Amino acid sequence: MKHPGYLTLIVCLLALSSCNIFKNSHSESKQASVITDRKWQLVELAGKPVANQVNGKIPYILLQQNNGRYVASSGCNGLGGTFTLPGYGRIKFTQGLSTKMYCENMEIENGLSKALTIADNYSLDGNNLSINKARMAPLARFKAVE
Numbered sequence: 001m002k003h004p005g006y007l008t009l010i011v012c013l014l015a016l017s018s019c020n021i022f023k024n025s026h027s028e029s030k031q032a033s034v035i036t037d038r039k040w041q042l043v044e045l046a047g048k049p050v051a052n053q054v055n056g057k058i059p060y061i062l063l064q065q066n067n068g069r070y071v072a073s074s075g076c077n078g079l080g081g082t083f084t085l086p087g088y089g090r091i092k093f094t095q096g097l098s099t100k101m102y103c104e105n106m107e108i109e110n111g112l113s114k115a116l117t118i119a120d121n122y123s124l125d126g127n128n129l130s131i132n133k134a135r136m137a138p139l140a141r142f143k144a145v146e
Helices: 004-036 106-118
Strands: 038-044 060-064 071-073 078-087 090-098 121-125 130-134 141-144
Touching: 004 121, 038 106, 071 106, 078 106, 090 106, 090 121, 106 141
Parallel strands: none
Antiparallel strands: 038 060, 038 141, 060 071, 071 078, 078 090, 121 130, 130 141
């Protein structure tokens, strides 16, 4: 007679843990929808502040949810490619085409391109987005452009 009690306990625990899985999944998709289809201005790269304008242009990134593409500018050339959000704060960028003009301050462009290539996760804090590699300091920080 003791076995049905254990079985009931196990079923209840499984039901409770499955509710938590669905809650996390919903939370993750909500967070992903917050970072996509929104323009993010680059404010910090490799721990160093980035000027509001580089070569007369605002450096930014835009993640397009409908086609999984991103568009970015570091103040000179346009960058683009695809991205995926596999879940749990993970992000993966694949670099596509970019223009190849030479401008002053190319270090911002080179740094952003490298950051996008090696990033594997992101974090969101209000209107601030960070792209990161593992648990290291953020590779790049962005603020939402209203």
